[in-house]
Amino acid sequence: MTALRPLTVLLFLLTACGRDAPPALPEDIRPVRAEQVGLDTVQHGTRYAGEVRARYETNLAFRVTGRVDTRKVEVGTRVKAGQIIATLDPQDYALAARAAQARLTAAEAEDRLARQDLQRFIELRAQNFISQAELDRRRTNAEAASAQARQLHAEAARQANQQAYTRLTAPHAGVMTAISFEAGQVVQAGQTVAKLARTGEFEVQIDVPENALDSLRAARSPDIRLWSVPDRVYAGRLREVSPMADAASRTYRARISLQHPDAAVQLGMTATVGIGNESAPGLSVAQSALFRVNGQPQVWVVDPQAGKVAARSVRVGDLNGSRAAIVSGLTAGEWVVTAGVHKLASGQRVRLVTPPRP
Missing domain, CATH: 2.40.50.100 (RNA polymerase II/Efflux pump adaptor protein, barrel-sandwich hybrid domain)
Known part of the structure; x- marks a missing residue:
């Protein structure tokens, strides 16, 4: 039985060698949508994020x-x-107002009586029935009653105001x-x-570093864009700049007025303010072509000859609608992937949905 084991192993090896090798799996070539980098009219300047506030x-x-x-x-x-x-519980203030009104009513009655007495004593003095000293005393009493009535009138008005408050x-x-x-x-x-907040007058509040204050003050008409409607541009005007820097961030708070806001502008919206923006020829790509690795913006560059993609870091400038200005990292004529950028890997073979023009 032991002698048969080597023969069994030999027959197994011969059988295995006679089998055909499994066919190689076809390489996965992913179709991608891409665009060719070309010159475009882009904005050059600095943008600051802020919030729409009421004037x-x-x-x-x-x-x-x-x-x-x-x-x-x-x-x-x-x-x-x-x-x-809103309202406060008015009970205590209502009681105080009624008490003040009651005191005023009593004082007004005393005032009327004192004035009537004074008039009678004036007539008696004219007939020499009383002395001048008695008339003077009655006149003083009438004046005191009148002053007391005026004081309680003011107190009643104050208590009524307290109730209204x-x-x-x-x-x-x-x-x-x-x-x-x-x-x-x-x-x-x-x-x-x-x-x-008073509606109708809006402004964007931004924080600006000290090295940008001169550019901010020199800007004739900062442009404002809302993240909710990035294709729309609003004219702005610098209204004020804080005279002191924030103790923590060392930035200066500035408020930019929106000149002609429309119905799309709402309080609390996120906006960006462009300072020193000028239109000039430059490179741009679709924002959908951008992705980030460790906070660094990158794009997938397609090699049309090899049919492979490679990640490349780029420096992004201003955002204009669905486009992003590229400051460095790309050259005109290169192809970049614009859809499905998070599903690719470096060196992966791809096929352009729209092949490059010769």
Whole structure:
């Protein structure tokens, strides 16, 4: 039995050698969409990201202390001038107003009585029925009663105002941008509880490094683009620059007014402001051709002869709609992949959907 084992192994090896080798699998050639890099009209300059803000934003606060009774708006609510935003519990202020009014009513009665008495004593003095000293005393009493009535009239008006101040109203038309209170919360007089932005006038707030301040001030008309509608360009005007740098970032805050905003401009949108932009011939590619590796923008460059792709780092300039200006890394005439860039590998064989022109 042991002698048969070498013979069995030999027969197995001979059988294996007689089998045909498996056919080689065809190489995977991925079809890709690409474009040829060429000269284009691109913008040269620096862009700063910012946020669309209202030109005027008002901090709202109650003028009296109290417990919030009702809240009638939410963030984003559009309000008219005079519209009630919130109310405080008015009970204590209503009681104080009624008490002040009652004191005023009593004082006015005393004032009328004192004036009537004074008139009678003037007539008695004319008939020498009383002395001049008595008349002077009556006149002083009447003047004191009149002064007391005026004082309590002012106090009653103040208490009525205090009661009216339990209603927080919009000083102008606009949209609510912040609310920091809830019903039942006790708020202090003068404590900011909401913010109201005036609609119609917008600006973009950006932070600029100190080495760009001169360029910013010299820019005649900075252009503004919204990320939501990148193909649309808005004219801007520098309104103000902070006189001091931020202690942490060492940048200067600037506000750029939008000259002619349209319905697409909304508060809180992300925007970019171009400073020193000039149109000039340059290279550009579709933004879909770009991808990042460790934060570095790259593109897939196609070798039409070898039919392979290779990753190449590029330096990107301004973005204009769906196009991106290329500062360095590419030359005119090269082919770059514009779709499916995240599914490729370096050295992978590809086939251009649109073959290069001879």
